[in-house]
Amino acid sequence: MEIQLLLPWSAAARQANDAWDTKGFREQILSNGCKVRYYSSGTKYWYNQYNQWHHLDDPAVEYPNGDKEWWQNNQRHRLDGPAIEYSNGSKFWYIKGKPYTEKDFNLQVKGSRSSPNT
DSSP states (O other): OOOOOOOTTSHHHHHHHHHHHHHTEEEEEOTTSOEEEEETTSOEEEEOTTSOBOOSSSOSEEOTTSOEEOEETTEEOOSSSOSEEOTTSOEEEEETTEEEOHHHHHHHHHHHHHOTTO
């Protein structure tokens, strides 16, 4: 299988963008091997090189209505706030895929920051 690098200004890249439109999304490959898919609905997904939902420090899934989800290695995960923020104000906390109440999340994060081995 031949891999072709498409420069954004090349004719081949423009043809590839047209093809992505027929699938309902466009895909951007980043220099670190990760990629972002932009769907025609306005939803944006970030993937790591293993095709898992993943984005460090920012949401890995963003919906056009403002909903956001933080994922790392295909697990809901965020240590500096809720891993799910819905536009209606609902929030949900996760660490490595495990759900927490806000209170338990804060206790878990505070405890892990005071322990040098976590």
